[in-house]
Amino acid sequence: xxxxxxxxxxxxxxxxxxxxxxxxxxxxxxxxxxxxxxxxxxxxxxxxxxxxxxxxxxxxxxxxxxxxxxxxxxxxxxxxxxxxxxxxxxxxxxxxxxxxxxxxxxxxxxxxxxxxxxxxxxxxxxxxxxxxxxxxxxxxxxxxxxxxxxxxxxxxxxxxxxxxxxxxxxxxxxxxxxxxxxxxxxxxxxxxxxxxxxxxxxxxxxxxxxxxxxxxxxxxxxxxxxxxxxxxxxxxxxxxxxxxxxxxxxxxxxxxxxxxxxxxxxxxxxxxxxxxxxxxxxxxx
Amino acid sequence: xxxxxxxxxxxxxxxxxxxxxxxxxxxxxxxxxxxxxxxxxxxxxxxxxxxxxxxxxxxxxxxxxxxxxxxxxxxxxxxxxxxxxxxxxxxxxxxxxxxxxxxxxxxxxxxxxxxxxxxxxxxxxxxxxxxxxxxxxxxxxxxxxxxxxxxxxxxxxxxxxxxxxxxxxxxxxxxxxxxxxxxxxxxxxxxxxxxxxxxxxxxxxxxxxxxxxxxxxxxxxxxxxxxxxxxxxxxxxxxxxxxxxx
Numbered sequence: 001x002x003x004x005x006x007x008x009x010x011x012x013x014x015x016x017x018x019x020x021x022x023x024x025x026x027x028x029x030x031x032x033x034x035x036x037x038x039x040x041x042x043x044x045x046x047x048x049x050x051x052x053x054x055x056x057x058x059x060x061x062x063x064x065x066x067x068x069x070x071x072x073x074x075x076x077x078x079x080x081x082x083x084x085x086x087x088x089x090x091x092x093x094x095x096x097x098x099x100x101x102x103x104x105x106x107x108x109x110x111x112x113x114x115x116x117x118x119x120x121x122x123x124x125x126x127x128x129x130x131x132x133x134x135x136x137x138x139x140x141x142x143x144x145x146x147x148x149x150x151x152x153x154x155x156x157x158x159x160x161x162x163x164x165x166x167x168x169x170x171x172x173x174x175x176x177x178x179x180x181x182x183x184x185x186x187x188x189x190x191x192x193x194x195x196x197x198x199x200x201x202x203x204x205x206x207x208x209x210x211x212x213x214x215x216x217x218x219x220x221x222x223x224x225x226x227x228x229x230x231x232x233x234x235x236x237x238x239x240x241x242x243x244x245x246x247x248x249x250x251x252x253x254x255x256x257x258x259x260x261x262x263x264x265x266x267x268x269x270x271x272x273x274x275x276x277x278x279x280x281x282x283x284x285x
Numbered sequence: 286x287x288x289x290x291x292x293x294x295x296x297x298x299x300x301x302x303x304x305x306x307x308x309x310x311x312x313x314x315x316x317x318x319x320x321x322x323x324x325x326x327x328x329x330x331x332x333x334x335x336x337x338x339x340x341x342x343x344x345x346x347x348x349x350x351x352x353x354x355x356x357x358x359x360x361x362x363x364x365x366x367x368x369x370x371x372x373x374x375x376x377x378x379x380x381x382x383x384x385x386x387x388x389x390x391x392x393x394x395x396x397x398x399x400x401x402x403x404x405x406x407x408x409x410x411x412x413x414x415x416x417x418x419x420x421x422x423x424x425x426x427x428x429x430x431x432x433x434x435x436x437x438x439x440x441x442x443x444x445x446x447x448x449x450x451x452x453x454x455x456x457x458x459x460x461x462x463x464x465x466x467x468x469x470x471x472x473x474x475x476x477x478x479x480x481x482x483x484x485x486x487x488x489x490x491x492x493x494x495x496x497x498x499x500x501x502x503x504x505x506x507x508x509x510x511x512x513x514x515x516x517x518x519x520x521x522x523x524x525x526x527x528x529x530x531x
Contacts, residue, residue, distance in 0.1 A: 282362055285346055
């Protein structure tokens with residue numbers, strides 16, 4: 001094209017695209033897609049013994065009778081205080097994943113530091129068919145399916161029973177009645193249809209729904225007919241709090257049938273798991 | 286359309302959601318209880334746990350507004366500081382202009398008017414505090430008023446605000462006896478008993494301020510509170526023994 005100053009510029013015609021350029025673009029798109037997929041892939045890192053057991057079993061699955069998943073800091077804190085505080089649990093693995101809110105997997109093979117948001121697995125020494133998973137990191141919507149398939153895919157479906165404990169803000173609880181302060185925190189339950197037996201608290205009323213990891217796990221259990229029960233705790237605090245953790249106590253009844261639990265917990269132990277921000281938060285007096 | 290974003294917008298069913306949410310913020314503060322006796326007014330608060338290195342004299346829920354009026358609040362600390370400062374300035378301004386100390390009702394009305402103004406201007410959120418204002422007028426009448434984020438105020442014989450206010454109020458309704466209010470000790474004991482219903486670990490987490498007619502506000506020291514707590518526990522034991530006998 002000729003410009004006002006007389007020089008001639010050669011410009012690429014937009015009407016005709018050369019084939020080579022096309023291919024490059026597509027490859028580039030594909031490459032980018034693949035890179036993103038790889039980055040967002042969910043990896044489970046098992047400890048050597050468990051990895052060995054997985055290999056030894058023909059189907060790459062572990063024998064598991066009970067899986068307890070805690071989603072959220074209060075649910076995880078409850079398990080830490082009431083269940084995992086006895087010396088008979090081994091850390092057997094963790095899930096490493098990357099998303100915009102959980103940037104953990106730059107150190108894929110190294111286990112997460114204590115206190116970091118993470119997804120950890122524990123197994124009971126005396127009863128290795130009991131697995132506990134504490135999930136405190138954010139798992140993006142596109143990773144939920146992968147997480148569920150990979151974790152529950154590692155476990156034999158026969159004889160498996162799942163319990164999920166999950167936190168939720170009470171602001172998301174929809175009810176026609178006004179909730180007085182004394183009612184909060186409280187538990188609601190949901191079960192898969194394969195789950196027989198009574199839940200220990202009222203069922204979650206309509207139109208409330210579950211989202212996120214608890215929903216993914218429960219959906220998977222419903223589809224694969226695994227008995228699963230979920231306890232959702234609605235609470236009005238954002239940080240780990242001992243009163244919220246104590247709300248999960250009815251779940252102990254189920255757990256005590258499986259493993260030996262600490263009979264009575266002092267308030268001090270609980271407070272250790274509740275974040276110290278209570279004292280430092282001067283927002284409210 | 287969401288009606289809870291702007292303070293100046295009513296929802297179709299007549300709610301001002303921001304004001305109602307501000308009342309939720311109040312419930313995040315620790316409990317404060319106020320009792321109006323005949324010759325003494327009492328404010329008791331649940332002491333917040335302070336961090337180890339924090340100077341606990343700077344974490345005060347009870348503030349004197351003037352020689353004859355003091356108040357306790359529950360909710361956002363910073364909002365309370367603003368309200369208290371303005372009230373204190375107003376008390377002095379009143380003294381200088383009218384040459385009389387404020388009446389409890391006057392200063393309560395002043396505080397409530399400020400709070401109400403903030404529920405009607407755009408761009409500002411309501412104050413997230415409720416307060417209990419107690420004191421004596423210059424004619425010697427004791428008063429207890431409660432204000433809330435919407436800017437309303439009412440006089441009470443005994444009331445509670447903050448975290449477990451409902452429980453404490455029910456206790457007060459059950460146990461408030463007009464004839465006991467003649468005695469200073471019984472008035473103070475009622476406030477402490479009400480707080481003990483909801484305060485964990487007893488007397489050492491309670492702070493109490495009293496004002497007798499024509500005297501200035503006095504904050505009780507820990508030993509005095511413990512004395513009352515011991516007396517209350519003894520009375521409780523004796524009441525239970527009586528119950529078992531009958």
